Amino acid sequence: MDLTEIQKLISEFNESATREMEIETDGFHLRLSKNEVTAQLLQQLSAPTQQTVSSSVENSSNENKNEQTAALQEEGRTIKSPMVGSVYLQPKPTEPAYVEAGTHVHKGDVVCIIEAMKMMTEIKSDVDGVVKEVLVNNEELVEFDQPLFRVEED
Numbered sequence: 001m002d003l004t005e006i007q008k009l010i011s012e013f014n015e016s017a018t019r020e021m022e023i024e025t026d027g028f029h030l031r032l033s034k035n036e037v038t039a040q041l042l043q044q045l046s047a048p049t050q051q052t053v054s055s056s057v058e059n060s061s062n063e064n065k066n067e068q069t070a071a072l073q074e075e076g077r078t079i080k081s082p083m084v085g086s087v088y089l090q091p092k093p094t095e096p097a098y099v100e101a102g103t104h105v106h107k108g109d110v111v112c113i114i115e116a117m118k119m120m121t122e123i124k125s126d127v128d129g130v131v132k133e134v135l136v137n138n139e140e141l142v143e144f145d146q147p148l149f150r151v152e153e154d
C-alpha cells in the first residue's frame with residue numbers, strides 16, 4: 001500500500017459508520033478505530049516506537065516483575081489473566097463492579113470480563129475467599145498471566 005491508498009482508506013473509514021478496521025497484507029499492518037482509547041493504552045501503544053532499551057534494562061525489569069509476582073503469591077492466591085486483552089471490572093458501564101476489595105467470592109463466581117478480538121470471556125474465581133486487592137483498572141490492557149486480583153482463601 002502506498003501513502004495515497006492509506007490516506008484514501010482513512011478518509012473513507014472516517015466517513016463510514018464502521019467503528020474498527022484492521023488490515024494486514026504483505027508485512028503491512030494497519031488498525032483504525034473510532035473507539036475511545038484510555039490514556040494508559042495510548043502510552044503502552046506509543047512506548048515501543050519511542051524506546052530503545054538495552055537487554056540489561058529489560059532483564060532487570062523482568063526480574064522486578066517476577067519479584068512482584070512472587071510477593072503477591074506469598075500474600076494470598078492470585079487470579080491471573082488467561083489471555084491478552086482489555087479487562088472490564090463491571091458487566092456494563094452503568095452497573096457496579098463484579099467484585100472489589102472486601103468482596104467474598106466463591107469458586108466459579110465471575111470476577112471480571114476480558115475482551116480479546118471482540119470476544120468477551122468471563123474470568124471466574126478458582127478459590128473461595130475474600131478479595132484483598134484489585135490489581136488492575138477498568139478497561140486496562142492486560143497481558144497473559146498478569147495478576148488481576150489477590151484473594152485471601154477461606
